[in-house]
Amino acid sequence: MTGPRPPFPGRIETADPIWRLWHELPPQWRGPIIGPEVENWDKITENDSARIRLHDLPETIAAELAWMAHWQARDGTRSSVLATNQLANIIRRAIGDRHPFPPSIRAMDWDQAAALQRWFYATRWGRLPPHGSIARLRVLFRFARLALVARCHDGHWWQLDDWHPRCDPRIPLTEREPQGNYGCSPGQIHHRWLREAAKWQLGTALEAGTLRWSTVSQERIKCLTRFDRWLSTIDDPLRVLGDPTDASVHAATFRRWDTDPANRLLRNNDRRFADRSVHPRQINDDLRAVGELFAFVAGNRAAAPRLLDTAPWSPVTEAHAAGWLRQVTRIKHTREINDAHYVDDHAMSQILAALPLLGLPRDQQMLISGDGGTSVAADGFDDPQAMRMILLQILTGRRASEIRTCRFDCLSAPPASAVPGEQITRFHYAQTKIDSAPDTILVDRQVAEIIGEQQRWVTGKFPDHEPRFLFVQRNGNRTGGKPYPPGTYAWVLREFSDRVQITDSRDRPVRLSHTHRFRHTRFTRLAELGLPIHVLQRYAGHATPTMTMHYIAARQQHAEQAFLATVKLKADGTRIQFSRDDHDSLHLFDRADRRLPHGWCLLPPLQTCDKGNACLTCSVFVTDATHRTVLQRQLDDTTELINRTTTEFEDTHGRPMPDDNIWLTHRRTEQQALTRLLDALPPEPERTAGSCCSRPAVAGPIPLPLPTPRTQP
Incomplete structure (x- = not known):
């Protein structure tokens, strides 16, 4: 037996499916010696000039090993020359010693292959196989064998016990799901x-x-x-x-x-x-x-x-x-004060300071803060890709999969409506969760520089190939066609968290492997800056605003700051005390029928008002600094009204208006209330010269100085 000899070509359809695959192989890959005629053999194998030798093997096994070696080369990994030759030697020795073995690689699972390897080492060298030999042979029985089994299976793809899109192209994937990412069994x-x-x-x-x-x-x-x-x-x-x-x-x-x-x-x-x-x-x-x-x-x-x-x-x-x-329980979705997924400034500063450790080579060290505030020298992780991925997650709020599997050419020109002079770029991320959601956002110069740095790194690693992904798998990825593995990313961040020990302002540990917290943090900060919900929904890539609101951390600190920024004053100039649970009173601020020209009425909606327009003598009237102009105008008008009316009374009756006059009593009460309110309001901020707010609001057209046109030379 010098190599695989298929049955008569006219009967391929009725023969073993392996021969259909064998006939599809390029002639230089059919054996029994594979290597001398293959172009760039030293680049697609793991051992330079070593050859795959399939002589004296059963024809079916020789054809299977030849197809698996060729599939590895096409998959972008390196053909396992040593593992293939070792398995071939084991089978040849088993034939000579009449030791039983499965009739094909498809019928040989990993346990049977490992048992044959142990027998081979025990009978030839009197010892068990070393760990390196076991690991080398294990690689052959992972993706290459799964691909062989899938290609030789003529039934439904789902009838197999192991599913992997990298090995079986029949598995349906959406356009936004990259192949070869993960499998299941x-x-x-x-x-x-x-x-x-x-x-x-x-x-x-x-x-x-x-x-x-x-x-x-x-x-x-x-x-x-x-x-x-x-x-x-x-x-x-x-x-x-x-x-x-x-x-x-x-x-x-x-x-x-x-x-x-x-x-x-x-x-x-x-x-x-x-x-x-x-x-x-x-x-x-x-x-x-x-x-x-x-x-x-x-x-x-x-x-x-x-x-x-x-x-x-x-x-x-x-x-x-x-x-x-019926046993599926209903889970109530309640919005409570909760910032469990929010990374505060204290923790974020530690993260950004320690991130260079991820990209540092393993033979270099960096000082990080240890227990008790002491500095400890830590070895680098030699993974600049992980460093840039987590930076992009922090800056953009994208999911880990959207960064990890985004395409290489992910930057494009900004829209025509972009502000001139601003360095804005459109970023195409890998939206894999919602088909109807957008997959682009606008990013600033900082994000574009990180992506550009990663593109240069990938181009340097794969100069002879056109990369498909921005972040690539480092091992078993000869052509750069596989994305950065999710398991590797999670493992690196777990190890990084254990080493740097990030804590927040409450001394709680922050695990960086939970990268979704950066998505919560980014959206929360944008919401606190006043970004409208429909704009925030578009930026988040969500289908509904309800989902976007689940990402907004209801931070107690921000709630108190926002509350103090809108202090409400009573008519007597004292602050009104709201409790945090007084939602009914706060809700009245949104009612149009309770809004007054100079404040709000806190009278419950089911009660009627008998004060008329005498709000400044009412205990449920409140106002704030936003009504300063209206209150000042009312004070001036009230003072002028009192002076004019008392003068007319004295001219008509020949005596001053008495102090107990009911009209004068109410007007002076309003005058005193307005004076107390204006004195209690915080002073207006100083306005610098040239500020857009320094010019008072006026009605009608505003004169604008136009530059004198220059004459052509």
Whole structure:
């Protein structure tokens, strides 16, 4: 056996699918020796001039290894020459020693390959394989084997146990979801009847567009995997498919089990979250996933026999789904004074001061503040991409995925309506969550410089290729076509947080791995600057203003500052004391019928006023500094009215108007009230010469000096 020899070409369609793939390979990639005739071989392999040798192997395995090596080169990774040759040597030795092995790479999972490797090292060198050899062979059985299995599978793509868009182009993705980002494994669901139904339902939802790949791979599979783990704790798992009247009981039992954080952990490295409380929304997601699965199977009973083992599912009806969905609780959305997701200035200053440590090479150090205020030398992380990503999140308020997967040429010219002279640029971010939402914002020079610096860094790393993404994967990305991995970003920020120990003004730790807090912070600061809600919604990329308001942190400090900035005064010149819960009185400021020319009336809406226009003698009248001009004019008019009327009274009656005259008493009361109010109001701010506010408001046209036109030379 010198290499793969396919069956007669006319019978390829009826033969093993691997031969269809083998015939699609370029001739120089078909073996048995791969390398000498491949262009730029030293650049697409991990070992320069080393060759892949597939002689004396079973034809099917030789063809599979050749296709996997070529797929790695096309995928942008380097072909695993050493791992492929090692596996070939193991199989050749197994043939010579008559040691059993699977008939193909597709039939050989990682556990079988690792067992063969241990046997090979034990029989040849009398020891176990070193860690490097295990890791090298493991790479071959990750994406390359998944791609091989997917390309040779002629059924529905969702029938496979491992889903990854990078390896299987049949998986439907939206235009805004980059391929190769992450995968999932429905094969982790142990109960076969549940696993097959889950794959059918989720695959159909993806093809129909009712669910996105990000939702399926990151949420739904985990929800159903937790349901599968709970089924293993009960005596007869099929009881959940039995009497529909017991569906609510089973759902309630699962709900109690799901509330325990320890029961929700799906990986060993998630143990650090074991002590965290479970939000009711997370439990609702699990209950909803099970209920929708039952509803899908019950609603597609006619198609089930062709795609599913219907024996366990035959009793399931819509009543089962209703019983599970009834356990989904309603979560009240209340807006309370809450700044848990807000990064204050104290923490932000520490973050910006420590960020250079992320981009510093590993062989260099930087002084950071340690416990007790002492300075500690810390090694760099050698990840300038992570440093720029978190900077862009802080400055723009974008989601981590929108920065991490944005395209390389993400800057464009500003609109024609931009202010001349302002260095404004349009930034195209990777909006992957809402199809109808915008995917551009205007950014300033600082953001544009950070993006330009990153573009130069990527161009230097991949001079021979045109990068697709602004932030790229550093390893296994020969052509620069893969985005920065989300797991790497989260890990780097966790390690960075552990080292620099950022705290806020209340001495609470700030975890930088929770980058969504920067989105809350950015929108909160824009809202506090007075940005209108419809403009803030457009900047946030939200479909509704309600969602935007959830991101605005109701900071107690800002609420008190805004309250003190609008001090209200009574007619006697004293400040009115509002409690924080006095929402009814504050609401009266928005009522048009309670607005007065010189203040507001705090009389409850259901009561009537018997004062007429004598508000300055009323206890529920309030005003503030915004009415200074009106109050001063009223004081001048009232003083003039008193002087004119008393003079006319004396000329007519020959004696002064008595002090107990009811009209004079009310006018002098108003005069005294106006005087006290004006004295109690804070002084007006000084206006500098040339200020736009220094000129008093006038009615009619305003004269503008026009420059004298210059004559042409």
